[in-house]
Amino acid sequence: MNKIKEKLMEKVFLTAALTSVAAVLLICVFLFANGLPAIGEIGIADFMTGTKWKPNDVPPSFGILPMIIGSIYITVGAIIIGVPTGIMTALFLAKVCPAKIYKIAKPATDILAGIPSVVYGFFGMTVIVPTVRSIFDGDGNNILSASILLGIMILPTIISVSESAIRAVPESYYEGSLALGVSHYRSLFFTVLPAAKSGIAAAVILGIGRAIGETMAVNMVAGNQARIPNSILKGVRTLTTNIVMEMGYATELHREALIATGVVLFIFILIINLTFSYMKRRGKSEK
Amino acid sequence: MKNNSKRQDNFFRILVWSCAAAVFAVLVFLVGYILIRGIPHLKPSLFAWKYNSENVSMTHALLNTLYMVVLSLGISAPVGICTAIYLTEYAKRGSKLVEIISITTETLSGIPSIVYGLFGMLFFVTYLKMGQSFAAGVLTISIMILPLIIRTTEESIVSVPDSFREGSYGLGAGKLRTVIKIILPSAAPGILSGIILAIGRVTGETAALVYTSGSVSELVTNIGNSGRTLAIHMWALSGENIYRNESYATAVVLLLLVVVINLLAKRAASAIMKGR
Numbered sequence: 244m245n246k247i248k249e250k251l252m253e254k255v256f257l258t259a260a261l262t263s264v265a266a267v268l269l270i271c272v273f274l275f276a277n278g279l280p281a282i283g284e285i286g287i288a289d290f291m292t293g294t295k296w297k298p299n300d301v302p303p304s305f306g307i308l309p310m311i312i313g314s315i316y317i318t319v320g321a322i323i324i325g326v327p328t329g330i331m332t333a334l335f336l337a338k339v340c341p342a343k344i345y346k347i348a349k350p351a352t353d354i355l356a357g358i359p360s361v362v363y364g365f366f367g368m369t370v371i372v373p374t375v376r377s378i379f380d381g382d383g384n385n386i387l388s389a390s391i392l393l394g395i396m397i398l399p400t401i402i403s404v405s406e407s408a409i410r411a412v413p414e415s416y417y418e419g420s421l422a423l424g425v426s427h428y429r430s431l432f433f434t435v436l437p438a439a440k441s442g443i444a445a446a447v448i449l450g451i452g453r454a455i456g457e458t459m460a461v462n463m464v465a466g467n468q469a470r471i472p473n474s475i476l477k478g479v480r481t482l483t484t485n486i487v488m489e490m491g492y493a494t495e496l497h498r499e500a501l502i503a504t505g506v507v508l509f510i511f512i513l514i515i516n517l518t519f520s521y522m523k524r525r526g527k528s529e530k
Numbered sequence: 531m532k533n534n535s536k537r538q539d540n541f542f543r544i545l546v547w548s549c550a551a552a553v554f555a556v557l558v559f560l561v562g563y564i565l566i567r568g569i570p571h572l573k574p575s576l577f578a579w580k581y582n583s584e585n586v587s588m589t590h591a592l593l594n595t596l597y598m599v600v601l602s603l604g605i606s607a608p609v610g611i612c613t614a615i616y617l618t619e620y621a622k623r624g625s626k627l628v629e630i631i632s633i634t635t636e637t638l639s640g641i642p643s644i645v646y647g648l649f650g651m652l653f654f655v656t657y658l659k660m661g662q663s664f665a666a667g668v669l670t671i672s673i674m675i676l677p678l679i680i681r682t683t684e685e686s687i688v689s690v691p692d693s694f695r696e697g698s699y700g701l702g703a704g705k706l707r708t709v710i711k712i713i714l715p716s717a718a719p720g721i722l723s724g725i726i727l728a729i730g731r732v733t734g735e736t737a738a739l740v741y742t743s744g745s746v747s748e749l750v751t752n753i754g755n756s757g758r759t760l761a762i763h764m765w766a767l768s769g770e771n772i773y774r775n776e777s778y779a780t781a782v783v784l785l786l787l788v789v790v791i792n793l794l795a796k797r798a799a800s801a802i803m804k805g806r
Contacts, residue, residue, distance in 0.1 A: 245704060252706050253620055259612030260621075260631050263680065266673045267634040270641070273652045331549030339546055348554065350796055355557050357792035359734025361765045362781050366560050368768065369567075369778075395556055402553070428542035429535065456642025458737040459765060483644045483737070490651070490741055505648040509641070516640040520633075 270509075278506035281305075281499030290503065296469040296480075298489070298497040305500040307507065309471045313386075313479035314511075316472065317461065318454040320390025321397055326447055328394075329401030330436075333446075336402065337409040338417075338431055356399035364463035367392040372464055379476050384466035386475040392464055393457060397450040404449055408442020409435060445522040452515045455508070458483040482508040561785065568782035571775040581747045586776045588783065590749040591763035597750055598668060598743070598759050599732050605672040607725055610679030611714075617680075618687045619709055639677035643737040646674045650742035665753040667743020674738055675728040682727065686720020687713060719798050726795035730788050736761045760784050 282290050285305045293306015336348060371391050376383030412435050420430035436443070466478020467488060480488075485504050493501050575585040613631070621628045650670030660666045690713050698708040714721075744756035745766055758766065764784050767777045 249704055249706050253616075256612045256616035256620055259609045260616040262609050263613065263638055263676055264631060264634045266676070267637050269653060270645070270649045273649055273657070274645070277652050328549045328552060331546050332553045335546050335550035340550070348550070350793065351554055351557050353792055353796060354561075354789050355553075357730050357734070357788050358560070359736070359761050359764075359784060359788055361734070361736050361761050361768065362564065362785050362788075363560075365764070365768045365777060365781050366564065369774075370563060395560075398553055398556075426535065426539045428539045428546070431546075432542055452640055452642075456644065458642065458644040463768065483642065486644055486648060487737060487740060490648075502648060502652065505645055509645050512640055512642060512645070513637070516637055519640070520636060 274502065274506050274509055277499065278503035281496060281503040282506070284496065285500065285503075290500070291507070294471055296485070298493070298500065303497065305496070307482070307485070307500075307504055309469050310480050310482045310485045310504065311507070312471055313465070314455055314481040314483070314508075316386050316475070316479060317389045317393055317465065317481060318451055320386060320475070321393035321454040322447065322451065324390060324394025325397040325401055325450060329398050329446070329450070330405050330443060332398070333402045333405035333409055333443075334431060334436065337406050338435065352399050352402050355395075356403070360396070360457060360460040361463075363392060363396050364460035367460060367464040375476075381476050382466070382478075384464055385478050386465070386472060389461050389465040389479070390475070392460055393454045396457060396460060397453050400453050401446050401450045404446035405439070405443045408439040408446065411442060412438040441522055441525050445519055448515060448519045448522060452512060452519065455481075455511055455515070456483060458487050462487055482511075561789075564778065564781050564785055568778035568780075571779040572782060573779070576776060576779055586767060586773055586780075588760060588763055588780055590747060591758050591760045592783070594664075594750050594757045595733055595759040595761070597664070597757075598671065599729050601664075601668040601753070602672045602675065602732055603725060603728060605668070606676045606679055606728070609672075610676050610724075611683050611721060613676075613680045614683035614687055615709055615713075618684055619705070619713065635677045635680050638673070639681070641674075643674060643735060646670055646738040647741050650738065655742060661754070662742065662744040662756045663754050664743050664750045664757050667739045667759075668753065670738050670742045671732055671735060674735070675731050678728050678731065679721075679724050682724025683717065683721045686717040686724075689720070690716045723795045723798035726791055726798060730791040730795070733759070733791065734761050734784070734788050735759070736765050740765075760787070 285293075290305060290307060291311070292308050293304060294308050295304040295306050296309060297304045332352075336345060336352070340348060367388060371388045372383035374383075375385065375388045375391075379387070416434045416438050417430050420434040421427070425433070461481055462484040465481065465484065467480045467484055468478040469480045469485070472479050482504055486501050486508075489497070490501050576587055577589050578585045578587040579589055581587045581590050613635075617628060617631060621631075647670065650666055654660050654666035654669050655662055694712050694716060695708055698712045703711065739759060739762055743759070743762075745758045745762050746756040747758055747763065747766075748755070750757035760780070761784060764777065764780045767773045767780055
């Protein structure tokens with residue numbers, strides 16, 4: 244009796260474990276099966292490098308280059324803002340701040356990670372956009388605003404992954420540097436940070452993934468115009484916002500083209516994830 | 531030379547402290563701004579039982595969020611915990627299957643929520659003909675939070691000392707008994723903190739739900755109906771200028787909810803540390 248129960252439960256656990264494999268397969272199958280035919284119909288070159296997204300024109304044009312460029316611009320902007328600040332803060336948490344401050348600072352970064360993207364988006368809409376508008380020309384819904392907001396949103400990712408990378412550096416590196424007469428801060432910057440570099444690179448890649456995938460917050464501040472911007476004070480549309488804005492009413496080829504946009508996004512994310520696991524593994528084997 | 535390195539040292543010190551200060555200033559400003567703008571507008575009418583375009587009440591959305599949390603965790607907590615048990619206690623370390631499951635779990639955790647939303651729409655809403663319904667939203671979000679639960683459970687099971695297992699086997703208990711009576715209870719705080727984090731994710735989620743459970747502003751009485759959660763409600767309100775004050779007030783509720791949930795998770799996690 245017990246033996247049967249043991250065997251049965253092992254099968255139950257195994258079945259559960261296969262759920263995530265099934266989920267990934269289903270996601271791939273359904274995205275590709277619904278998106279690839281549209282890419283075929285539009286033509287892969289026209290789809291990926293077309294600069295016009297005019298689903299309502301006759302004949303319609305479905306070029307997603309503006310959205311690819313839009314995603315890249317705001318991701319780069321977010322990285323410029325979020326990465327240096329995040330790494331410095333991680334260094335602060337891991338090596339500089341007194342235990343008393345750490346007790347408050349660490350939960351604070353967790354809260355930053357927990358804030359929902361609509362709340363970030365709303366904050367961006369009501370604070371960042373009007374500020375950008377009052378400093379520069381235009382209506383404030385642009386690459387700059389979206390980059391600032393996304394830069395803030397990726398901070399918790401960058402901070403927590405870099406912090407553990409910095410903590411994983413053997414203490415002897417830092418002590419050795421101190422023993423050679425190098426000061427505390429210079430030891431941190433010239434021995435500890437370089438030693439943590441693959442972990443920090445993993446943090447940056449994870450941050451890129453977050454930034455490219457963010458939808459709602461970006462939708463609320465980026466302006467969403469489907470054209471290639473010529474300045475950071477112009478509005479942009481990203482791959483994610485293209486889907487969320489038009490899926491509600493799109494039909495036929497237009498709908499399939501939106502799903503195909505999702506496929507392109509999905510492939511970007513897969514590449515980023517693979518790079519991330521590669522960096523993480525490399526970080527481990529260096530130890 | 532001496533002077534130069536001192537200057538460099540000072541520069542680094544200022545750099546590190548000011549970046550950290552900036553991050554915390556942003557957090558304090560963000561939370562403070564929402565609270566100060568929102569709290570004065572938390573009128574009783576926002577919590578009226580019936581939603582209409584006059585009062586934009588969030589009561590139904592709040593209850594829907596609760597249903598969403600309960601239903602999605604009802605699916606993904608057992609599946610996630612069983613997966614973690616399999617990976618840590620049953621599967622052979624480093625076997626091909628474990629590797630495949632780990633890779634797919636990692637992949638799932640990296641997929642952005644809009645892609646989950648798209649998949650939910652294609653698979654649950656269209657292919658399985660569920661229509662835009664609460665059930666479709668629940669299933670979509672259950673897959674989304676699965677990797678989080680698997681990872682946190684795995685971590686806490688792995689940190690259960692081997693002596694516990696050996697003691698249990700030594701007393702003649704079988705594998706299943708050891709897992710249920712010894713390992714799961716010792717790993718409970720970690721599992722709980724993972725579940726609470728997942729509650730936070732569900733509460734704040736929008737992109738995965740817009741095209742699955744939809745944005746109908748009614749109380750869900752049947753999982754075949756569409757219904758909006760609080761985050762979707764917040765998103766819908768923020769799109770309309772005339773509801774600016776109500777949006778601030780709704781943001782306060784959503785923000786406090788998520789912050790409290792995250793602090794609870796922290797508590798649960800630190801309970802494990804104390805248990806050691």
